[in-house]
Amino acid sequence: MARSFTLSPTLSPSVRKSVSLIYHFAERESKARYKRSLLGWFWSFMNPLTTVVVYSFVFGVVYNAEPPETTNGNAENFGLYLFTGLIVWSLFTGVVNGSMGWLIGVSDLRKKIYFPTETALLGGAAANSVQTLLEAAVLIAIMLVLANLSWTVVFLPVALVLALLFGLGIGFIVSVFNARYRDVQYLVGILLNVAFFTVPIVFTEELLNRPEVPDLARTLITWNPPSLFVEIARDATYFLEVPQWNRLLAAAAWGIVTFSIGWVYFRDQSMAISEEP
Amino acid sequence: MSVGSITVRGVSKKFRLERNRPSSIKEAVLRIGRKSDVDDFWVLRDIDLDIAPGSFFGLIGHNGSGKSTLLRLMAGIHRPTTGTIESEGRLSALLELGSGFHPDLTGRENVYLNGAMLGLSRKHMAASMDQIIEFSGIGEFIDEPVKIYSSGMYVRLGFAVAVNVDPELLLVDEVIAVGDEEFQRRCMEHMNKLRAGGTTIVLVSHNTQLMADLCDRLGWLDHGRLMKVGEPAEVIEAYLAHVDKGGNTLTTRD
Numbered sequence: 137m138a139r140s141f142t143l144s145p146t147l148s149p150s151v152r153k154s155v156s157l158i159y160h161f162a163e164r165e166s167k168a169r170y171k172r173s174l175l176g177w178f179w180s181f182m183n184p185l186t187t188v189v190v191y192s193f194v195f196g197v198v199y200n201a202e203p204p205e206t207t208n209g210n211a212e213n214f215g216l217y218l219f220t221g222l223i224v225w226s227l228f229t230g231v232v233n234g235s236m237g238w239l240i241g242v243s244d245l246r247k248k249i250y251f252p253t254e255t256a257l258l259g260g261a262a263a264n265s266v267q268t269l270l271e272a273a274v275l276i277a278i279m280l281v282l283a284n285l286s287w288t289v290v291f292l293p294v295a296l297v298l299a300l301l302f303g304l305g306i307g308f309i310v311s312v313f314n315a316r317y318r319d320v321q322y323l324v325g326i327l328l329n330v331a332f333f334t335v336p337i338v339f340t341e342e343l344l345n346r347p348e349v350p351d352l353a354r355t356l357i358t359w360n361p362p363s364l365f366v367e368i369a370r371d372a373t374y375f376l377e378v379p380q381w382n383r384l385l386a387a388a389a390w391g392i393v394t395f396s397i398g399w400v401y402f403r404d405q406s407m408a409i410s411e412e413p
Numbered sequence: 414m415s416v417g418s419i420t421v422r423g424v425s426k427k428f429r430l431e432r433n434r435p436s437s438i439k440e441a442v443l444r445i446g447r448k449s450d451v452d453d454f455w456v457l458r459d460i461d462l463d464i465a466p467g468s469f470f471g472l473i474g475h476n477g478s479g480k481s482t483l484l485r486l487m488a489g490i491h492r493p494t495t496g497t498i499e500s501e502g503r504l505s506a507l508l509e510l511g512s513g514f515h516p517d518l519t520g521r522e523n524v525y526l527n528g529a530m531l532g533l534s535r536k537h538m539a540a541s542m543d544q545i546i547e548f549s550g551i552g553e554f555i556d557e558p559v560k561i562y563s564s565g566m567y568v569r570l571g572f573a574v575a576v577n578v579d580p581e582l583l584l585v586d587e588v589i590a591v592g593d594e595e596f597q598r599r600c601m602e603h604m605n606k607l608r609a610g611g612t613t614i615v616l617v618s619h620n621t622q623l624m625a626d627l628c629d630r631l632g633w634l635d636h637g638r639l640m641k642v643g644e645p646a647e648v649i650e651a652y653l654a655h656v657d658k659g660g661n662t663l664t665t666r667d
């Protein structure tokens with residue numbers, strides 16, 4: 137029997153509909169982001185790059201912070217240490233913050249026509265993922281030039297996918313809250329700013345292991361989900377080590393469980409969005 | 414179930430009306446422990462209805478009787494509080510002004526978006542694009558954002574999309590009344606053409622004359638209850654007799 141190699145015949149009509157909607161929302165999000173800008177995607181590189189340059193200067197030059205040692209010493213640079221963490225962190229926060237706006241953006245539409253509402257969030261997240269892929273490509277290119285690349289790089293996509301799932305799970309929940317009470321977005325913004333300092337992005341594990349740091353703080357900072365994702369990405373592209381299996385397991389559990397809970401909650405609540413006044 | 418049918422079984426719809434409902438977390442927190450002002454408002458009660466494939470069904474009733482709500486339930490926009498509602502086939506709906514249009518997108522982009530929501534590919538929509546522009550008669554405004562459209566232009570484009578996506582089920586609320594005489598006539602003609610092609614149509618209108626002309630069967634809603642379903646002439650007669658008796662008051666929330 138002749139086999140068809142196109143994807144569409146194997147997808148059910150409702151899945152196909154969702155896929156084309158996700159594509160639509162992703163495209164719209166990407167276009168809207170750099171609408172009326174000449175340099176378009178260029179700005180999406182500038183944002184993380186300026187952050188890296190500023191942080192490298194402040195921590196590397198002003199405070200003279202030592203970048204963590206690596207096995208080969210080729211890429212011991214505080215800026216690169218930061219960049220690796222920031223890629224994961226900005227994917228996570230971008231999806232959480234974005235999801236609230238993506239849902240509000242389609243709520244008027246959803247009052248007039250039925251469509252699977254989660255496609256708006258998945259589309260927005262897809263647009264953010266493209267941006268993350270570009271950043272990851274920049275990082276890998278730099279590491280290649282500095283000869284600090286090994287097969288452990290395969291754990292980078294693992295970290296990113298888990299961070300994305302975790303961010304979407306939280307995004308599904310906070311976006312429903314925000315549809316009801318618009319001040320949720322400000323609260324989430326503040327909480328994420330605080331959470332930034334519970335993740336070893338601007339500080340190193342060495343700093344954390346000093347005796348002055350309370351044990352509880354150390355445990356929380358080591359085992360909170362964004363830290364796990366960040367550390368896996370660091371192991372993959374900065375330290376070039378295989379991530380500890382218990383961290384991988386914990387990270388996978390956080391990502392998958394949070395996504396599933398958020399998904400079920402969103403599917404249940406999103407019908408009510410059409411009835412909000 | 415066969416394609417083009419709608420089955421409504423024991424459907425009731427309750428909206429939660431919250432007087433002074435909190436709109437911020439602060440208000441919600443301040444209100445903790447106080448008696449809630451939540452009211453349940455039943456907009457539809459125990460509706461049973463079968464709409465056969467290929468039929469032209471009309472809904473009449475006073476303002477606030479629940480006609481639009483019933484259409485929204487059929488379109489899957491709201492979920493019924495009790496009962497089930499099932500429809501089979503590609504469903505296209507024109508429920509209110511700007512139905513399913515995103516104000517910031519151009520007319521053309523909205524056509525693609527609407528297609529995606531109906532599960533139609535970009536290619537399919539591109540193929541019907543000329544037909545849609547032609548039918549709507551909005552010309553080069555197709556590439557302007559729809560937020561600058563007039564009410565009539567909204568409806569024209571909305572109707573053009575709704576009928577040009579090969580719907581097997583078409584739900585139309587009274588919006589076409591916003592169009593001018595010429596456009597309304599074109600809509601009627603086109604609906605007749607769709608019906609001839611086997612599309613099931615559900616139409617809401619206050620124009621009893623029009624309903625008598627177009628529909629095979631009518632349903633009369635009164636305060637959320639389906640009072641009568643049957644031959645248009647009979648249903649209209651019963652409805653008008655009820656209006657004459659002064660029974661046609663706006664729904665009150667008690």
Ligand SMILES: Nc1ncnc2c1ncn2[C@@H]1O[C@H](COP(=O)(O)OP(=O)(O)OP(=O)(O)O)[C@@H](O)[C@H]1O
Nearest residue numbers: 411412428456475476477478479480481482483664
């Ligand atoms: N989202 C909602 N939340 C609360 N109440 C609602 C909502 N939507 C509709 N209602 C109420 O439900 C009742 C029925 O509304 P509906 O729009 O179905 O009436 P209708 O029969 O279409 O009236 P009209 O002839 O004026 O169009 C109204 O009293 C309306 O206030």
Ligand SMILES: [Mg+2]
Nearest residue numbers: 480481482586
């Ligand atoms: Mg109405």
